[in-house]
Amino acid sequence: MVKHELERLISEAVRKAQAAGDLPAVAVPDAPLERPQRPEHGDYASSLAMRLARLAGQSPMEIAKTAVKHMDLDEAVGSVDVAPPGFLNIRLSPSWLAAQVDAILEAGERFGDVPLGGGRSLQVEYVSANPVGPIHVGNGRGLALGDTLANVLAAAGYQVQREYLVNDAGTQTETFAATLYARYQQLFGREVEIPEGGYPGEYMISLAQRLREEKGDSLLAPPGEPYPPEVHDLGVTRMMDVIRDDLAMVGVHYDRWFSERSLYSDGTYEKSLAHLRDGGFVTEREGAVWLSSSELGDEKDNVLVRSTGAPTYFASDIAYHYDKFLVRGFQRVIDVWGADHQGHVPRMKAAAAALGVDPERLTIILYQLVTLKRGAEVVRLSKRAGEVVTLREVVEEVGADAVRFFFVSRAADSHMDFDIELAKRQSAENPVYYVQYAHARIAGILSHAAERIRSFEDGDVSLLTHESELALVRKMLQLAELVESVAVSLEPHQLPYYAMDLAAAFHDFYEKCRVVSDDEALSKARLKLVAAAKLALARALGLMGVSAPERM
RNA sequence: GCGCUCGUAGCUCAGUCCGGAUAGAGCGCAGCCCUGCGGAGGCUGAGGUCGUGGGUUCGAGUCCCACCGAGCGCGCCA
Structure with missing residues:
Protein backbone atom coordinates (compact mmCIF):
# COMPACT_ATOMS: atom_id res chain seq x y z
CA MET A 1 0.00 0.00 0.00
CA VAL A 2 1.44 3.33 -1.07
CA LYS A 3 0.55 4.98 2.24
CA HIS A 4 2.75 2.62 4.23
CA GLU A 5 5.50 2.97 1.65
CA LEU A 6 5.46 6.73 2.09
CA GLU A 7 5.46 6.46 5.87
CA ARG A 8 8.50 4.28 5.58
CA LEU A 9 10.24 6.77 3.28
CA ILE A 10 9.66 9.60 5.72
CA SER A 11 10.94 7.80 8.79
CA GLU A 12 13.90 6.59 6.72
CA ALA A 13 14.61 10.20 5.76
CA VAL A 14 14.63 11.29 9.38
CA ARG A 15 16.90 8.43 10.34
CA LYS A 16 19.31 9.30 7.54
CA ALA A 17 19.26 12.94 8.57
CA GLN A 18 20.13 11.86 12.09
CA ALA A 19 22.95 9.65 10.84
CA ALA A 20 24.31 12.56 8.84
CA GLY A 21 24.14 14.76 11.92
CA ASP A 22 21.57 17.14 10.43
CA LEU A 23 19.08 16.18 13.12
CA PRO A 24 19.83 15.29 16.75
CA ALA A 25 19.56 11.60 17.55
CA VAL A 26 16.35 11.75 19.55
CA ALA A 27 13.57 9.18 19.53
CA VAL A 28 11.30 9.75 16.55
CA PRO A 29 7.61 9.90 17.46
CA ASP A 30 5.03 8.02 15.46
CA ALA A 31 3.40 10.18 12.84
CA PRO A 32 0.99 8.37 10.61
CA LEU A 33 0.24 10.10 7.35
CA GLU A 34 -2.91 12.13 7.21
CA ARG A 35 -5.27 12.78 4.35
CA PRO A 36 -5.41 16.55 4.05
CA GLN A 37 -8.84 18.03 3.53
CA ARG A 38 -7.70 20.53 0.95
CA PRO A 39 -6.33 19.26 -2.38
CA GLU A 40 -3.61 21.92 -2.52
CA HIS A 41 -2.07 20.24 0.52
CA GLY A 42 -1.37 17.16 -1.54
CA ASP A 43 -2.50 13.55 -1.26
CA TYR A 44 -0.83 12.87 2.07
CA ALA A 45 0.52 15.09 4.79
CA SER A 46 2.88 14.42 7.65
CA SER A 47 2.99 16.42 10.85
CA LEU A 48 6.14 14.63 11.98
CA ALA A 49 8.24 17.81 11.95
CA MET A 50 5.90 19.53 14.41
CA ARG A 51 5.90 16.52 16.69
CA LEU A 52 9.67 16.37 16.53
CA ALA A 53 10.30 20.07 17.03
CA ARG A 54 10.46 20.19 20.81
CA LEU A 55 12.54 17.03 21.15
CA ALA A 56 14.97 18.08 18.46
CA GLY A 57 15.18 21.69 19.54
CA GLN A 58 14.74 22.94 16.00
CA SER A 59 11.89 24.72 14.28
CA PRO A 60 9.36 22.50 12.50
CA MET A 61 10.11 24.22 9.20
CA GLU A 62 13.82 23.46 9.48
CA ILE A 63 13.16 19.84 10.38
CA ALA A 64 10.75 19.41 7.49
CA LYS A 65 13.23 20.84 5.03
CA THR A 66 15.99 18.60 6.34
CA ALA A 67 13.75 15.56 6.05
CA VAL A 68 12.91 16.35 2.44
CA LYS A 69 16.58 16.69 1.63
CA HIS A 70 17.25 13.15 2.87
CA MET A 71 14.17 11.53 1.41
CA ASP A 72 14.59 8.80 -1.20
CA LEU A 73 12.83 9.12 -4.49
CA ASP A 74 9.98 6.80 -5.29
CA GLU A 75 8.13 6.43 -8.56
CA ALA A 76 4.83 7.01 -6.77
CA VAL A 77 5.91 10.37 -5.43
CA GLY A 78 5.28 13.38 -7.62
CA SER A 79 6.42 16.06 -5.21
CA VAL A 80 7.15 16.72 -1.58
CA ASP A 81 6.58 20.25 -0.31
CA VAL A 82 7.12 21.91 3.01
CA ALA A 83 4.32 24.14 4.20
CA PRO A 84 4.05 26.25 7.34
CA PRO A 85 4.02 25.58 10.20
CA GLY A 86 5.99 22.49 9.17
CA PHE A 87 3.77 20.13 7.24
CA LEU A 88 5.27 17.76 4.75
CA ASN A 89 2.88 17.62 1.83
CA ILE A 90 3.22 14.71 -0.55
CA ARG A 91 1.66 14.60 -3.96
CA LEU A 92 1.38 11.36 -5.89
CA SER A 93 2.83 11.27 -9.36
CA PRO A 94 0.23 11.55 -12.16
CA SER A 95 1.88 8.88 -14.28
CA TRP A 96 2.07 6.50 -11.34
CA LEU A 97 -1.60 7.13 -10.56
CA ALA A 98 -2.63 6.41 -14.14
CA ALA A 99 -0.65 3.18 -14.11
CA GLN A 100 -2.64 2.00 -11.07
CA VAL A 101 -5.68 1.52 -13.30
CA ASP A 102 -4.05 -1.55 -14.81
CA ALA A 103 -3.18 -2.78 -11.33
CA ILE A 104 -6.80 -2.43 -10.22
CA LEU A 105 -8.08 -4.32 -13.24
CA GLU A 106 -5.55 -7.02 -12.54
CA ALA A 107 -6.69 -7.35 -8.92
CA GLY A 108 -10.26 -7.70 -10.17
CA GLU A 109 -12.75 -8.68 -7.51
CA ARG A 110 -9.99 -8.85 -4.96
CA PHE A 111 -9.23 -5.18 -5.36
CA GLY A 112 -9.19 -3.62 -1.92
CA ASP A 113 -7.91 -6.74 -0.17
CA VAL A 114 -5.24 -6.18 2.40
CA PRO A 115 -2.90 -8.74 4.02
CA LEU A 116 -3.52 -7.61 7.60
CA GLY A 117 -5.01 -10.79 9.09
CA GLY A 118 -2.52 -13.25 7.69
CA GLY A 119 -5.13 -16.00 7.67
CA ARG A 120 -5.70 -15.93 11.43
CA SER A 121 -9.01 -17.39 12.51
CA LEU A 122 -11.62 -15.06 13.84
CA GLN A 123 -15.26 -15.39 14.69
CA VAL A 124 -17.95 -12.77 14.47
CA GLU A 125 -21.18 -13.44 16.33
CA TYR A 126 -24.07 -11.08 15.71
CA VAL A 127 -27.83 -10.69 15.98
CA SER A 128 -28.42 -13.92 17.99
CA ALA A 129 -31.94 -12.71 18.74
CA ASN A 130 -33.95 -15.04 20.93
CA PRO A 131 -36.15 -17.35 18.88
CA VAL A 132 -39.34 -15.96 20.36
CA GLY A 133 -40.35 -13.64 17.54
CA PRO A 134 -39.37 -12.42 14.09
CA ILE A 135 -36.38 -10.17 13.47
CA HIS A 136 -37.41 -6.60 14.22
CA VAL A 137 -36.05 -3.26 13.03
CA GLY A 138 -33.93 -2.83 16.12
CA ASN A 139 -31.94 -5.92 15.12
CA GLY A 140 -31.17 -4.21 11.82
CA ARG A 141 -28.36 -2.35 13.37
CA GLY A 142 -26.60 -5.39 14.78
CA LEU A 143 -26.99 -7.24 11.54
CA ALA A 144 -25.62 -4.46 9.36
CA LEU A 145 -22.75 -3.89 11.76
CA GLY A 146 -21.80 -7.52 12.27
CA ASP A 147 -22.22 -8.66 8.70
CA THR A 148 -20.29 -5.74 7.23
CA LEU A 149 -17.56 -6.21 9.78
CA ALA A 150 -17.29 -9.89 8.86
CA ASN A 151 -17.03 -8.94 5.17
CA VAL A 152 -14.33 -6.38 5.82
CA LEU A 153 -12.31 -8.66 8.08
CA ALA A 154 -12.42 -11.34 5.40
CA ALA A 155 -11.15 -8.77 2.88
CA ALA A 156 -8.42 -7.90 5.37
CA GLY A 157 -7.11 -11.44 5.28
CA TYR A 158 -8.74 -13.04 8.30
CA GLN A 159 -10.36 -16.42 8.14
CA VAL A 160 -13.79 -15.34 9.29
CA GLN A 161 -16.58 -17.44 10.70
CA ARG A 162 -20.06 -15.94 11.09
CA GLU A 163 -22.18 -17.32 13.84
CA TYR A 164 -25.65 -16.95 15.34
CA LEU A 165 -26.29 -18.23 18.83
CA VAL A 166 -29.73 -19.79 19.06
CA ASN A 167 -30.95 -19.29 22.62
CA ASP A 168 -33.04 -22.43 22.73
CA ALA A 169 -32.39 -23.32 26.36
CA GLY A 170 -33.50 -20.43 28.50
CA THR A 171 -36.63 -19.37 30.30
CA GLN A 172 -37.60 -17.11 27.40
CA THR A 173 -38.23 -19.99 25.04
CA GLU A 174 -40.21 -21.70 27.76
CA THR A 175 -42.51 -18.71 28.01
CA PHE A 176 -42.60 -18.68 24.24
CA ALA A 177 -43.63 -22.32 24.18
CA ALA A 178 -46.28 -21.73 26.82
CA THR A 179 -47.70 -18.89 24.75
CA LEU A 180 -47.60 -20.98 21.63
CA TYR A 181 -49.37 -23.81 23.39
CA ALA A 182 -52.08 -21.46 24.62
CA ARG A 183 -52.66 -20.23 21.06
CA TYR A 184 -52.64 -23.79 19.83
CA GLN A 185 -55.25 -24.84 22.37
CA GLN A 186 -57.38 -21.83 21.43
CA LEU A 187 -57.49 -23.17 17.88
CA PHE A 188 -59.22 -26.22 19.28
CA GLY A 189 -61.74 -24.16 21.22
CA ARG A 190 -60.16 -24.40 24.65
CA GLU A 191 -60.75 -21.37 26.84
CA VAL A 192 -57.17 -20.56 27.84
CA GLU A 193 -55.27 -17.30 28.17
CA ILE A 194 -51.70 -16.69 27.09
CA PRO A 195 -49.44 -16.67 30.14
CA GLU A 196 -48.41 -13.62 32.11
CA GLY A 197 -45.36 -12.08 30.44
CA GLY A 198 -46.00 -14.10 27.30
CA TYR A 199 -45.86 -12.99 23.69
CA PRO A 200 -49.13 -11.48 22.50
CA GLY A 201 -48.02 -10.81 18.89
CA GLU A 202 -50.13 -11.92 15.94
CA TYR A 203 -47.30 -14.07 14.65
CA MET A 204 -47.83 -16.49 17.54
CA ILE A 205 -51.29 -17.28 16.19
CA SER A 206 -49.92 -18.02 12.71
CA LEU A 207 -47.26 -20.18 14.27
CA ALA A 208 -49.90 -22.11 16.20
CA GLN A 209 -51.85 -22.58 13.00
CA ARG A 210 -48.78 -23.98 11.37
CA LEU A 211 -48.39 -26.46 14.19
CA ARG A 212 -51.97 -27.52 13.72
CA GLU A 213 -51.41 -28.03 9.98
CA GLU A 214 -48.34 -30.11 10.61
CA LYS A 215 -49.44 -32.09 13.64
CA GLY A 216 -53.20 -31.86 13.81
CA ASP A 217 -54.38 -32.24 17.42
CA SER A 218 -51.58 -34.63 18.34
CA LEU A 219 -49.80 -32.02 20.45
CA LEU A 220 -52.79 -31.54 22.71
CA ALA A 221 -52.25 -32.63 26.31
CA PRO A 222 -55.18 -33.23 28.64
CA PRO A 223 -56.69 -29.90 29.80
CA GLY A 224 -54.74 -28.23 32.57
CA GLU A 225 -51.55 -30.16 31.95
CA PRO A 226 -48.34 -28.47 30.74
CA TYR A 227 -47.37 -28.44 27.09
CA PRO A 228 -45.66 -31.50 25.61
CA PRO A 229 -41.91 -30.99 24.96
CA GLU A 230 -42.49 -31.19 21.24
CA VAL A 231 -44.37 -27.87 21.32
CA HIS A 232 -41.21 -26.19 22.56
CA ASP A 233 -38.87 -27.87 20.10
CA LEU A 234 -41.06 -27.61 17.05
CA GLY A 235 -42.03 -24.05 17.94
CA VAL A 236 -38.40 -22.96 18.24
CA THR A 237 -37.51 -24.75 15.03
CA ARG A 238 -40.30 -23.05 13.11
CA MET A 239 -39.44 -19.69 14.65
CA MET A 240 -35.86 -20.12 13.55
CA ASP A 241 -37.10 -20.87 10.03
CA VAL A 242 -38.76 -17.48 10.06
CA ILE A 243 -35.67 -15.76 11.44
CA ARG A 244 -33.44 -17.43 8.85
CA ASP A 245 -35.71 -16.14 6.09
CA ASP A 246 -35.81 -12.66 7.60
CA LEU A 247 -32.02 -12.52 7.62
CA ALA A 248 -31.61 -14.03 4.17
CA MET A 249 -33.86 -11.28 2.88
CA VAL A 250 -31.20 -8.73 3.77
CA GLY A 251 -28.36 -10.91 2.55
CA VAL A 252 -27.18 -12.22 5.91
CA HIS A 253 -25.99 -15.82 5.89
CA TYR A 254 -24.25 -17.63 8.71
CA ASP A 255 -21.61 -20.33 8.68
CA ARG A 256 -23.07 -21.80 11.82
CA TRP A 257 -26.22 -21.62 13.90
CA PHE A 258 -25.06 -22.64 17.34
CA SER A 259 -27.56 -24.25 19.67
CA GLU A 260 -27.28 -23.11 23.26
CA ARG A 261 -28.91 -26.34 24.33
CA SER A 262 -26.10 -28.37 22.78
CA LEU A 263 -23.80 -26.95 25.44
CA TYR A 264 -25.74 -28.99 27.99
CA SER A 265 -26.27 -32.14 25.95
CA ASP A 266 -22.66 -32.56 24.89
CA GLY A 267 -21.04 -31.83 28.25
CA THR A 268 -19.49 -28.49 27.35
CA TYR A 269 -21.30 -26.77 30.17
CA GLU A 270 -19.94 -29.21 32.77
CA LYS A 271 -16.45 -28.98 31.37
CA SER A 272 -16.43 -25.19 31.39
CA LEU A 273 -17.61 -25.15 34.99
CA ALA A 274 -14.94 -27.67 35.96
CA HIS A 275 -12.37 -25.51 34.22
CA LEU A 276 -13.43 -22.50 36.28
CA ARG A 277 -13.32 -24.55 39.45
CA ASP A 278 -9.79 -25.75 38.64
CA GLY A 279 -8.75 -22.14 38.28
CA GLY A 280 -10.05 -21.45 41.78
CA PHE A 281 -12.55 -18.80 40.71
CA VAL A 282 -15.68 -20.56 41.90
CA THR A 283 -17.25 -20.21 45.34
CA GLU A 284 -20.49 -21.37 46.88
CA ARG A 285 -22.62 -19.33 49.22
CA GLU A 286 -26.27 -18.74 49.97
CA GLY A 287 -27.00 -21.98 48.16
CA ALA A 288 -25.74 -20.70 44.84
CA VAL A 289 -22.52 -21.09 42.86
CA TRP A 290 -20.64 -17.87 42.13
CA LEU A 291 -17.81 -16.74 39.89
CA SER A 292 -15.36 -14.57 41.81
CA SER A 293 -15.40 -12.04 39.00
CA SER A 294 -14.64 -9.17 41.37
CA GLU A 295 -11.10 -10.54 41.56
CA LEU A 296 -10.85 -10.21 37.80
CA GLY A 297 -11.88 -6.66 37.13
CA ASP A 298 -15.67 -6.76 37.48
CA GLU A 299 -17.43 -4.72 40.15
CA LYS A 300 -19.03 -7.73 41.75
CA ASP A 301 -19.29 -11.49 41.81
CA ASN A 302 -21.92 -13.15 39.66
CA VAL A 303 -24.09 -16.20 40.04
CA LEU A 304 -23.33 -19.15 37.81
CA VAL A 305 -25.77 -21.69 39.20
CA ARG A 306 -28.91 -20.65 41.03
CA SER A 307 -29.87 -22.20 44.32
CA THR A 308 -32.48 -24.10 42.29
CA GLY A 309 -29.65 -25.79 40.43
CA ALA A 310 -30.50 -24.07 37.16
CA PRO A 311 -27.60 -22.38 35.36
CA THR A 312 -27.81 -18.65 34.70
CA TYR A 313 -27.50 -17.03 31.29
CA PHE A 314 -24.04 -16.00 32.41
CA ALA A 315 -22.99 -19.63 32.95
CA SER A 316 -24.40 -20.49 29.55
CA ASP A 317 -22.45 -17.74 27.92
CA ILE A 318 -19.27 -18.83 29.66
CA ALA A 319 -19.76 -22.35 28.36
CA TYR A 320 -20.36 -20.90 24.92
CA HIS A 321 -17.15 -18.88 25.02
CA TYR A 322 -15.29 -21.85 26.46
CA ASP A 323 -16.35 -23.65 23.31
CA LYS A 324 -15.32 -20.75 21.07
CA PHE A 325 -11.86 -20.33 22.53
CA LEU A 326 -10.85 -23.62 24.11
CA VAL A 327 -12.69 -26.17 22.00
CA ARG A 328 -12.80 -24.57 18.57
CA GLY A 329 -9.67 -22.52 19.11
CA PHE A 330 -10.60 -19.16 17.61
CA GLN A 331 -7.73 -16.77 18.10
CA ARG A 332 -10.07 -13.89 18.30
CA VAL A 333 -13.80 -13.54 18.89
CA ILE A 334 -15.94 -10.51 18.19
CA ASP A 335 -19.41 -10.35 19.75
CA VAL A 336 -21.82 -7.68 18.57
CA TRP A 337 -24.37 -6.81 21.24
CA GLY A 338 -27.00 -4.18 21.91
CA ALA A 339 -26.10 -1.63 24.57
CA ASP A 340 -28.66 -3.17 26.90
CA HIS A 341 -26.03 -5.88 27.46
CA GLN A 342 -23.35 -3.46 28.62
CA GLY A 343 -23.48 -4.81 32.17
CA HIS A 344 -22.58 -8.19 30.77
CA VAL A 345 -19.29 -6.98 29.26
CA PRO A 346 -17.06 -6.75 32.35
CA ARG A 347 -18.21 -10.11 33.66
CA MET A 348 -17.61 -11.83 30.32
CA LYS A 349 -14.15 -10.30 30.24
CA ALA A 350 -13.60 -11.58 33.75
CA ALA A 351 -14.92 -14.98 32.71
CA ALA A 352 -12.47 -15.11 29.81
CA ALA A 353 -9.64 -14.41 32.23
CA ALA A 354 -10.93 -17.10 34.57
CA LEU A 355 -10.87 -19.53 31.67
CA GLY A 356 -7.24 -18.64 31.09
CA VAL A 357 -8.04 -16.78 27.89
CA ASP A 358 -6.48 -13.36 27.43
CA PRO A 359 -9.50 -11.02 27.59
CA GLU A 360 -7.94 -9.04 24.74
CA ARG A 361 -8.92 -11.89 22.45
CA LEU A 362 -12.56 -11.19 23.16
CA THR A 363 -13.84 -7.99 21.58
CA ILE A 364 -17.33 -6.92 22.40
CA ILE A 365 -18.92 -4.28 20.23
CA LEU A 366 -21.91 -2.56 21.74
CA TYR A 367 -24.29 -0.61 19.58
CA GLN A 368 -26.75 1.88 21.04
CA LEU A 369 -30.34 0.79 20.84
CA VAL A 370 -32.53 2.15 18.11
CA THR A 371 -35.34 4.44 19.17
CA LEU A 372 -38.23 3.57 16.94
CA LYS A 373 -40.56 6.33 15.89
CA ARG A 374 -43.70 6.70 13.93
CA GLY A 375 -43.61 10.39 13.10
CA ALA A 376 -43.16 12.23 16.38
CA GLU A 377 -44.41 9.32 18.42
CA VAL A 378 -41.93 6.95 20.05
CA VAL A 379 -42.80 3.30 19.52
CA ARG A 380 -41.84 1.17 22.48
CA LEU A 381 -40.38 -2.13 21.42
CA SER A 382 -41.98 -3.93 24.30
CA LYS A 383 -42.90 -7.44 23.42
CA ARG A 384 -45.55 -7.42 26.10
CA ALA A 385 -47.43 -4.65 24.33
CA GLY A 386 -47.14 -6.86 21.29
CA GLU A 387 -46.20 -4.05 18.98
CA VAL A 388 -43.37 -5.36 16.87
CA VAL A 389 -42.13 -3.47 13.85
CA THR A 390 -40.58 -6.28 11.90
CA LEU A 391 -37.54 -5.96 9.71
CA ARG A 392 -39.51 -7.70 7.00
CA GLU A 393 -42.15 -5.01 7.07
CA VAL A 394 -39.57 -2.27 6.59
CA VAL A 395 -37.59 -4.14 3.95
CA GLU A 396 -40.70 -4.77 1.91
CA GLU A 397 -41.39 -1.07 2.06
CA VAL A 398 -37.98 0.46 1.41
CA GLY A 399 -35.80 -2.38 0.10
CA ALA A 400 -32.97 -4.39 1.60
CA ASP A 401 -30.20 -2.24 0.12
CA ALA A 402 -31.56 1.00 1.57
CA VAL A 403 -32.06 -0.61 4.98
CA ARG A 404 -28.54 -1.99 5.16
CA PHE A 405 -26.96 1.20 3.90
CA PHE A 406 -28.91 3.23 6.41
CA PHE A 407 -27.98 1.10 9.39
CA VAL A 408 -24.34 0.68 8.50
CA SER A 409 -23.98 4.46 8.07
CA ARG A 410 -24.26 5.15 11.77
CA ALA A 411 -21.44 4.67 14.23
CA ALA A 412 -22.24 2.00 16.82
CA ASP A 413 -22.01 4.62 19.58
CA SER A 414 -24.51 7.00 18.05
CA HIS A 415 -27.98 7.02 19.51
CA MET A 416 -30.15 6.81 16.48
CA ASP A 417 -33.81 7.30 15.80
CA PHE A 418 -35.51 5.23 13.18
CA ASP A 419 -38.66 6.92 11.99
CA ILE A 420 -40.48 4.28 10.06
CA GLU A 421 -42.75 6.85 8.37
CA LEU A 422 -39.79 8.99 7.36
CA ALA A 423 -37.91 5.95 6.10
CA LYS A 424 -40.80 4.99 3.87
CA ARG A 425 -41.31 8.49 2.58
CA GLN A 426 -37.63 9.10 1.93
CA SER A 427 -36.62 5.71 0.63
CA ALA A 428 -36.19 7.15 -2.88
CA GLU A 429 -33.76 9.73 -1.46
C1' G B 1 -27.07 7.62 43.61
C1' C B 2 -22.98 5.19 40.73
C1' G B 3 -21.26 3.59 35.80
C1' C B 4 -21.22 3.47 30.20
C1' U B 5 -22.59 6.17 25.66
C1' C B 6 -24.15 10.43 23.16
C1' G B 7 -25.02 16.15 22.35
C1' U B 8 -21.68 19.22 15.40
C1' A B 9 -26.15 23.05 9.72
C1' G B 10 -33.68 23.11 9.50
C1' C B 11 -33.51 17.23 9.60
C1' U B 12 -30.30 12.57 9.65
C1' C B 13 -25.31 12.01 10.56
C1' A B 14 -19.45 11.88 9.54
C1' G B 15 -15.10 14.11 11.71
C1' U B 16 -13.24 12.92 18.41
C1' C B 17 -9.67 6.80 19.26
C1' C B 18 -4.11 9.15 17.59
C1' G B 19 -5.02 17.57 18.85
C1' G B 20 -2.82 20.37 13.23
C1' A B 21 -3.91 24.02 7.86
C1' U B 22 -10.51 27.84 5.96
C1' A B 23 -15.41 22.08 10.48
C1' G B 24 -17.85 18.26 6.11
C1' A B 25 -21.77 14.94 3.65
C1' G B 26 -26.77 13.43 2.48
C1' C B 27 -31.72 15.16 2.68
C1' G B 28 -34.46 19.73 2.63
C1' C B 29 -34.31 25.03 0.77
C1' A B 30 -33.00 29.13 -3.46
C1' G B 31 -31.04 29.34 -8.36
C1' C B 32 -28.43 27.42 -12.82
C1' C B 33 -26.84 23.28 -16.60
C1' C B 34 -29.84 18.34 -21.56
C1' U B 35 -28.45 19.93 -30.30
C1' G B 36 -22.70 13.65 -27.39
C1' C B 37 -21.91 7.21 -23.41
C1' G B 38 -28.23 6.67 -18.22
C1' G B 39 -30.73 13.91 -15.31
C1' A B 40 -31.62 8.41 -9.66
C1' G B 41 -26.58 13.29 -12.68
C1' G B 42 -23.52 18.08 -12.53
C1' C B 43 -22.64 23.34 -10.80
C1' U B 44 -23.57 27.70 -7.47
C1' G B 45 -25.67 29.66 -2.95
C1' A B 46 -27.94 30.40 1.92
C1' G B 47 -27.53 27.76 6.52
C1' G B 48 -22.80 26.40 12.43
C1' U B 49 -21.66 30.21 20.01
C1' C B 50 -19.20 21.98 17.38
C1' G B 51 -24.65 21.42 24.64
C1' U B 52 -22.51 25.21 28.64
C1' G B 53 -18.30 26.91 31.58
C1' G B 54 -13.32 26.32 32.91
C1' G B 55 -8.34 24.06 32.04
C1' U B 56 -3.92 21.90 29.22
C1' U B 57 -1.32 23.32 24.48
C1' C B 58 2.34 27.00 19.69
C1' G B 59 -2.60 24.99 18.21
C1' A B 60 -8.91 22.04 20.97
C1' G B 61 -15.04 19.81 17.57
C1' U B 62 -10.93 16.33 19.16
C1' C B 63 -7.45 15.77 25.52
C1' C B 64 -8.75 16.90 31.17
C1' C B 65 -12.44 18.77 34.98
C1' A B 66 -17.30 20.52 36.31
C1' C B 67 -22.27 21.30 34.95
C1' C B 68 -26.88 20.73 31.78
C1' G B 69 -29.76 17.42 28.65
C1' A B 70 -30.89 12.39 26.36
C1' G B 71 -30.39 6.85 25.98
C1' C B 72 -28.79 2.48 28.42
C1' G B 73 -26.91 -0.35 32.57
C1' C B 74 -26.32 -1.39 37.96
C1' G B 75 -31.01 -9.27 39.37
C1' C B 76 -30.06 -16.32 41.92
C1' C B 77 -33.74 -11.89 34.10
C1' A B 78 -31.73 -12.64 29.35
Missing part, protein backbone atom coordinates in the same frame (compact mmCIF):
# COMPACT_ATOMS: atom_id res chain seq x y z
CA ASN A 430 -31.55 7.14 0.20
CA PRO A 431 -27.94 7.86 -0.73
CA VAL A 432 -27.44 4.19 -1.56
CA TYR A 433 -29.06 4.85 -4.93
CA TYR A 434 -26.51 7.51 -5.71
CA VAL A 435 -23.77 4.92 -5.39
CA GLN A 436 -25.67 2.21 -7.20
CA TYR A 437 -26.50 4.66 -9.97
CA ALA A 438 -22.82 5.26 -10.61
CA HIS A 439 -22.32 1.52 -10.96
CA ALA A 440 -25.29 1.12 -13.30
CA ARG A 441 -24.17 4.11 -15.32
CA ILE A 442 -20.80 2.48 -15.91
CA ALA A 443 -22.51 -0.73 -16.95
CA GLY A 444 -24.43 1.38 -19.46
CA ILE A 445 -21.26 2.91 -20.81
CA LEU A 446 -19.57 -0.46 -21.15
CA SER A 447 -22.43 -1.94 -23.11
CA HIS A 448 -22.61 1.19 -25.26
CA ALA A 449 -18.90 0.80 -25.93
CA ALA A 450 -19.15 -2.89 -26.68
CA GLU A 451 -21.12 -2.07 -29.82
CA ARG A 452 -18.38 0.18 -31.13
CA ILE A 453 -15.06 -0.97 -29.78
CA ARG A 454 -14.06 -4.58 -30.07
CA SER A 455 -11.82 -4.66 -27.04
CA PHE A 456 -10.02 -2.21 -24.80
CA GLU A 457 -7.58 -4.63 -23.25
CA ASP A 458 -4.76 -2.88 -25.09
CA GLY A 459 -5.81 0.54 -23.80
CA ASP A 460 -2.87 2.74 -22.79
CA VAL A 461 -3.57 4.13 -19.33
CA SER A 462 -0.78 6.67 -19.61
CA LEU A 463 -3.26 8.71 -21.66
CA LEU A 464 -5.20 9.33 -18.47
CA THR A 465 -4.01 12.78 -17.45
CA HIS A 466 -7.18 14.78 -16.86
CA GLU A 467 -7.57 16.05 -13.30
CA SER A 468 -10.91 14.32 -12.83
CA GLU A 469 -9.50 11.05 -14.17
CA LEU A 470 -6.70 11.14 -11.64
CA ALA A 471 -9.06 12.19 -8.86
CA LEU A 472 -11.09 9.08 -9.57
CA VAL A 473 -8.00 6.87 -9.40
CA ARG A 474 -6.97 8.50 -6.11
CA LYS A 475 -10.34 7.74 -4.63
CA MET A 476 -10.23 4.14 -5.79
CA LEU A 477 -6.82 3.62 -4.22
CA GLN A 478 -8.22 4.71 -0.88
CA LEU A 479 -10.31 1.54 -0.65
CA ALA A 480 -7.47 -0.63 0.63
CA GLU A 481 -6.62 1.97 3.28
CA LEU A 482 -10.23 1.97 4.33
CA VAL A 483 -10.46 -1.81 4.54
CA GLU A 484 -7.39 -1.78 6.73
CA SER A 485 -8.63 0.98 8.99
CA VAL A 486 -12.08 -0.59 9.40
CA ALA A 487 -10.49 -3.96 10.14
CA VAL A 488 -8.51 -2.30 12.92
CA SER A 489 -11.08 0.13 14.30
CA LEU A 490 -14.02 -2.22 13.76
CA GLU A 491 -16.06 0.79 12.70
CA PRO A 492 -17.64 -0.05 9.38
CA HIS A 493 -19.69 3.13 9.21
CA GLN A 494 -16.79 4.67 7.29
CA LEU A 495 -17.67 2.50 4.33
CA PRO A 496 -20.85 4.21 3.11
CA TYR A 497 -19.17 7.61 3.29
CA TYR A 498 -16.35 6.30 1.16
CA ALA A 499 -18.79 4.79 -1.32
CA MET A 500 -20.49 8.18 -1.67
CA ASP A 501 -17.16 9.88 -2.31
CA LEU A 502 -16.18 7.29 -4.86
CA ALA A 503 -19.48 7.66 -6.70
CA ALA A 504 -19.09 11.45 -6.62
CA ALA A 505 -15.61 11.16 -8.13
CA PHE A 506 -17.02 9.04 -10.91
CA HIS A 507 -19.96 11.34 -11.62
CA ASP A 508 -17.61 14.31 -11.72
CA PHE A 509 -15.36 12.51 -14.20
CA TYR A 510 -18.38 11.56 -16.28
CA GLU A 511 -19.50 15.17 -16.57
CA LYS A 512 -16.10 16.36 -17.66
CA CYS A 513 -14.78 13.53 -19.80
CA ARG A 514 -16.47 11.79 -22.67
CA VAL A 515 -15.58 8.09 -22.42
CA VAL A 516 -16.50 6.74 -25.87
CA SER A 517 -15.45 9.25 -28.49
CA ASP A 518 -13.82 9.47 -31.94
CA ASP A 519 -10.41 9.28 -30.28
CA GLU A 520 -10.13 5.52 -30.09
CA ALA A 521 -6.91 5.38 -28.07
CA LEU A 522 -8.29 7.72 -25.43
CA SER A 523 -11.61 5.88 -25.44
CA LYS A 524 -9.85 2.61 -24.68
CA ALA A 525 -7.87 4.17 -21.85
CA ARG A 526 -11.01 5.65 -20.36
CA LEU A 527 -12.88 2.39 -20.71
CA LYS A 528 -10.19 0.83 -18.58
CA LEU A 529 -10.60 3.58 -16.01
CA VAL A 530 -14.34 3.16 -15.95
CA ALA A 531 -14.08 -0.62 -15.70
CA ALA A 532 -11.76 -0.19 -12.74
CA ALA A 533 -14.21 2.24 -11.11
CA LYS A 534 -16.96 -0.34 -11.58
CA LEU A 535 -14.87 -2.89 -9.70
CA ALA A 536 -14.18 -0.47 -6.88
CA LEU A 537 -17.83 0.54 -6.55
CA ALA A 538 -18.99 -3.08 -6.61
CA ARG A 539 -16.45 -3.96 -3.96
CA ALA A 540 -17.41 -1.10 -1.68
CA LEU A 541 -21.09 -1.98 -2.02
CA GLY A 542 -20.40 -5.68 -1.65
CA LEU A 543 -18.56 -5.16 1.63
CA MET A 544 -21.72 -3.53 2.96
CA GLY A 545 -23.86 -6.37 1.67
CA VAL A 546 -25.50 -4.03 -0.82
CA SER A 547 -26.11 -5.08 -4.42
CA ALA A 548 -24.34 -3.46 -7.36
CA PRO A 549 -26.96 -3.43 -10.12
CA GLU A 550 -26.16 -3.40 -13.86
CA ARG A 551 -29.24 -1.29 -14.45
CA MET A 552 -31.80 0.46 -12.28
